[in-house]
Structure formats: structure tokens, C-alpha cells
Amino acid sequence: MRLSPPGCELPLQSPRFNVHFGGAEANVAASLAILGHRSVMISALPDNMLGRACASELRKHGVDTGSIRHAEGRMGVYYLSPGAMHRPSEVLYDRADSVFARMPADAYDWPSLLAGAQWLHLSGINLALGETTARAALAAVHAARAANVSISFDCNYRSKLWGSRAAQAPALLRDIVSEADLLFGNDRDIALMLDMDFPHASAMDRFRAAAEAAFATWPRLQRMAATERLHRNVDDQDLFGLMATRDRMLTTATHTLANIVDRIGGGDAFAAGLVHGLFRNMPDQTMLDFAITAACLKHSIPGDVNLLREADMLAFLTQGGFEVRR
Numbered sequence: 001m002r003l004s005p006p007g008c009e010l011p012l013q014s015p016r017f018n019v020h021f022g023g024a025e026a027n028v029a030a031s032l033a034i035l036g037h038r039s040v041m042i043s044a045l046p047d048n049m050l051g052r053a054c055a056s057e058l059r060k061h062g063v064d065t066g067s068i069r070h071a072e073g074r075m076g077v078y079y080l081s082p083g084a085m086h087r088p089s090e091v092l093y094d095r096a097d098s099v100f101a102r103m104p105a106d107a108y109d110w111p112s113l114l115a116g117a118q119w120l121h122l123s124g125i126n127l128a129l130g131e132t133t134a135r136a137a138l139a140a141v142h143a144a145r146a147a148n149v150s151i152s153f154d155c156n157y158r159s160k161l162w163g164s165r166a167a168q169a170p171a172l173l174r175d176i177v178s179e180a181d182l183l184f185g186n187d188r189d190i191a192l193m194l195d196m197d198f199p200h201a202s203a204m205d206r207f208r209a210a211a212e213a214a215f216a217t218w219p220r221l222q223r224m225a226a227t228e229r230l231h232r233n234v235d236d237q238d239l240f241g242l243m244a245t246r247d248r249m250l251t252t253a254t255h256t257l258a259n260i261v262d263r264i265g266g267g268d269a270f271a272a273g274l275v276h277g278l279f280r281n282m283p284d285q286t287m288l289d290f291a292i293t294a295a296c297l298k299h300s301i302p303g304d305v306n307l308l309r310e311a312d313m314l315a316f317l318t319q320g321g322f323e324v325r326r
């Protein structure tokens with residue numbers, strides 16, 4: 001549950017918070033449901049009004065919440081102080097001992113949860129939250145691999161969440177990435193996992209070198225993709241996408257984002273867009289363009305989730321223009 005002050009206020013500058021539900025996997029699940037896929041969230045939530053409101057929000061987007069465990073305990077919360085102009089955004093986590101963090105790893109019966117699934121998406125946030133969730137994530141990928149379910153993994157490195165466990169991050173991340181078909185990560189993630197340096201001057205060269213190292217290390221990996229931002233300030237950035245396959249390196253046009261409404265969830269919109277493209281058998285360049293469009297348009301929407309449908313992304317891609325559509 002995300003609590004953020006209205007507009008660009010500092011937290012508690014006025015006595016109110018806006019509430020949004022989100023999180024890396026939830027955002028991807030919701031976006032994929034909106035894009036027309038059957039999407040199931042596997043998680044644990046409090047058996048109280050907050051947990052029920054969260055599940056109901058996911059259902060509103062079309063996500064199947066029937067596999068979510070509800071148990072006594074607290075909701076994971078984060079406070080977002082949204083940045084503006086030259087003041088960066090800041091996140092304060094309050095997630096220790098949440099129902100999700102405490103749910104024993106063996107509470108999830110992965111073979112039956114994954115029955116009928118084609119794809120499993122998860123993020124490094126599971127690894128950062130604690131030993132228990134890290135074990136659950138590892139069990140999930142092993143079960144997915146055994147059931148021939150494809151796996152995408154978003155490194156989503158959050159140093160504040162790893163805290164004193166940061167030294168364990170590279171090995172835990174490597175354990176999951178070694179099972180993944182599709183990796184959402186950049187040169188900083190690969191540098192962390194493989195203890196390497198990518199000192200190249202351009203983002204494209206750093207990504208290419210990092211992807212080469214990733215493909216050489218993890219034979220299962222078929223794709224690596226990332227968004228890259230060039231900040232002029234918080235509200236004014238350039239955004240583009242990068243993707244490497246085993247034999248090609250692709251990039252997108254650079255999109256200028258000005259007057260950003262909400263940047264949280266841009267990476268998750270990108271991830272959902274790319275998985276959508278794979279399911280629709282889009283050519284590599286088309287799926288990358290679709291994914292960066294999703295990321296780009298997410299910045300216009302308050303909250304974590306890209307609420308837009310395929311037609312919205314396609315309209316932008318085909319230069320639908322900015323006139324009122326009427």
C-alpha cells in the first residue's frame with residue numbers, strides 16, 4: 001500500500017495521504033490483465049479491511065486474486081514523497097513483518113498454483129524483503145522450471161529494502177536469474193551480480209557489454225531488457241528502451257517526458273508491455289517499441305499501474321497525435 005501526499009507536497013505538509021495499491025508484480029499482473037491476458041496474483045495479504053481493499057483493487061483491473069492467501073497481520077506499506085523539479089522522489093518503507101514477509105515459504109503449493117500457467121513474473125523485491133520471501137521466490141522459479149513455465153525476472157534493486165542483507169543480494173539474484181528466460185535489468189544490475197564494471201561512456205555500449213556478460217553466464221537467458229532515463233530534472237527526462245537477444249541489440253526512439261504526473265511503475269509498465277508483445281508474437285523491435293510506449297504513457301497516470309489498453313499504446317506508436325479524440 002502506497003501512501004503519498006497530494007500533488008508535490010512533502011509528506012504531512014497537509015494532513016492527508018493519497019492511497020494507491022501497487023508493487024512490482026501487482027503492477028505487471030494488472031497491466032497484463034488490462035491488455036487482455038489471464039493474470040493471476042500469488043501473494044499474501046492481511047485478513048482485514050486493508051488486505052481486502054487491495055485484493056479488490058486488483059480484481060477491478062481483472063486480476064484473479066483467488067490464489068492470494070489472507071492471514072492475520074499487517075499490510076506492507078511504503079510512503080512516497082513525490083519529487084518535483086530539482087527535488088528527487090523519496091521512498092520510506094514500512095514493510096517489516098508484513099503478512100507477505102512472514103508467510104512461510106512452504107505455504108505456497110507451487111505445482112498446483114502454476115498448473116495451467118504459461119508464464120511466471122517476479123522481481124528482486126521478494127529477495128530483498130527477507131529470507132522467507134527469498135526462499136518462496138526460489139521455490140516458485142524451480143517449480144516453474146519443472147512445469148515448463150517461462151520465467152521473467154525484474155531485478156528491481158532497492159538498496160533501502162536490502163538494508164543489512166545487501167551483501168547477500170548478488171548470490172540471491174544470481175540464483176533466480178540463472179532460471180530466467182527474460183531478464184529486466186540494466187548494466188548496474190549485471191555489475192552487481194557478476195562483480196564487474198561497465199565503464200563505457202554510452203548507455204547503449206554499457207548495456208551491450210552487460211548483456212554479453214549475462215548471456216555468457218546464464219545459458220537459459222534469451223532476452224535482457226531495460227528502460228534508460230536521462231534526467232534534466234525530476235519532471236523533465238528522456239526515456240528509451242534497450243533489449244538484447246542472443247544475436248541482436250535493439251533500441252527505441254527517445255521519448256521526452258515533461259511534466260511527469262507519476263513515474264512510479266514505469267518499469268513495470270515496460271515489463272508488462274514486453275511480455276504482452278511476446279505473447280502476441282510481435283517482432284522484437286515492435287515489442288520493444290510497444291513496451292517503451294507503455295512505460296512512457298504510464299508517466300501520465302497517477303498510481304502504480306499502467307491502466308491503458310493496447311489500442312492506447314498503438315495510437316501513440318502510430319503517431320495518433322494529441323488532439324482531443326472526439
Ligand SMILES: O=C(O)C(=O)C[C@H](O)[C@H](O)COP(=O)(O)O
Nearest residue numbers: 023024125263264265266267268
Ligand atoms: O514494491 C516495491 O518496493 C517497489 O518498489 C514497487 C514499485 O512501486 C514498482 O516496482 C515500481 O517500480 P518502477 O516500475 O521501476 O517505477
